Amino acid sequence: MIYQIMLPGKIRFGVGSLDTLGDEATKLAAKQVLIVTDPGVYQAGLADSVKERLSKAKLSVDIFSEAEPEPTFPRLNAAAEQFGKESYDLLVGVGGGSSMDTAKGLSILLAHGGKGQDYGGVDKVPGSGIPIFTLPTTAGTGSEVTKIAIFGDPEKGRKLGIVSPYLFARLALVDPTLTYRCPPKVTAASGIDALTHAIECYTGNKANTFSDALAVEAIRLIVGNLRTAVKNGSDKEARNRMSEGALIAGIAFGNSGVAAVHALAYPLGSRFHVPHGVANGLLLPYVMECNLSGNLPKYATVAQMLGVEMEGLSLQEAAQKGVEAAKALADDIGIPLHLRDLGVPKEALEEMAVATMDVTRLLGNNPKELTLDDVRRIWQNAW
Ligand SMILES: [Fe+2]
Structure with missing residues (x-):
């Protein structure tokens, strides 16, 4: 049997690993960062603690806190339109699967244009997107290390995955302390x-x-x-x-x-x-x-x-x-x-x-x- 193993650029796991975030972003020569998160994670203050690490490393940081649970293509497309004029060079997905998947989708749309639906299916993404870091705040989805992002397609009444190696995070930073307050x-x-x-x-x-x-x-x-x-x-x-x-x-x-x-x-x-x-x-x-x-x-x-x-x-x-x-x-x-x-x-x-x-x-x-x-x-x- 022939099989292959594909992984994100780097995985870092452990209590306190969040403190290395600024260094990692600096290594990428990132200057302008967008944190992608959901309202619950934002209200819990987790996006702010991520922002603090990036700001300390002298990066300019915006936060998009409207990633919805069970994200959909229309909402992804609207977010891409909202942020399309900025020139982010790093996206940081902070949250559960919905936030990280939204960051993955935005990485592709901000780099290549078009609509999320255009990339639904296997290997439809033409090339690299904006680099992504994934920081899970739940222990579950695994989205931090996969090349898949799942979106609802309300027009067709179904869910569809964008599946592409270009969705791999440059860094999956898994600090369990981010899950400690998960209800x-x-x-x-x-x-x-x-x-x-x-x-x-x-x-x-x-x-x-x-x-x-x-x-x-x-x-x-x-x-x-x-x-x-x-x-x-x-x-x-x-x-x-x-x-x-x-x-x-x-x-x-x-x-x-x-x-x-x-x-x-x-x-x-x-x-x-x-x-x-x-x-x-x-x-x-x-x-x-x-x-x-x-x-x-x-x-x-x-x-x-x-x-x-x-x-x-x-x-x-x-x-x-x-x-x-x-x-x-x-x-x-x-x-x-x-x-x-x-x-x-x-x-x-x-x-x-x-x-x-x-x-x-x-x-x-x-x-x-x-x-x-x-x-x-x-x-x-x-x-
Ligand atoms: Fe699952």
């Missing part, structure tokens, strides 16, 4: 998103020795620390390990991809505005259950890492217990277990099943080839 609900949703990344890329068709090593360690870190990070957010060790787990999961799935859980989460997010992590956490056990036969040994290993006592169990029994363990983890951290609890009407399931089948990029990596009937069954079970 429990967001900690839960983003943490189970990271777990989904690790499980999907570990069991997916594109899995390889390199990404497996990362995915296994990510699952271990996340399963061992997610409950504590949600229930006791001041536990720094749990926070640090979650940041590390999400980062490692990001590198793993950034290279070996995610699969059907994310394929189902896309229409749930774009039609019912369910936060990405909540959608994944809810759907994960139902998709695992359907997928077991596609890669029984790996699902049994996942079960073991989720805490299932393996002694005396067949692979099938162990893998099946893994489904229950994933559900128990989601339940423990407050993720709803049924779509009806989110107000999704039963009548919407057929439309969602059909929309799922369009997400061919992700379904192609699923360990089991899913028919429309399989997908219908998953939606019904999850309801």
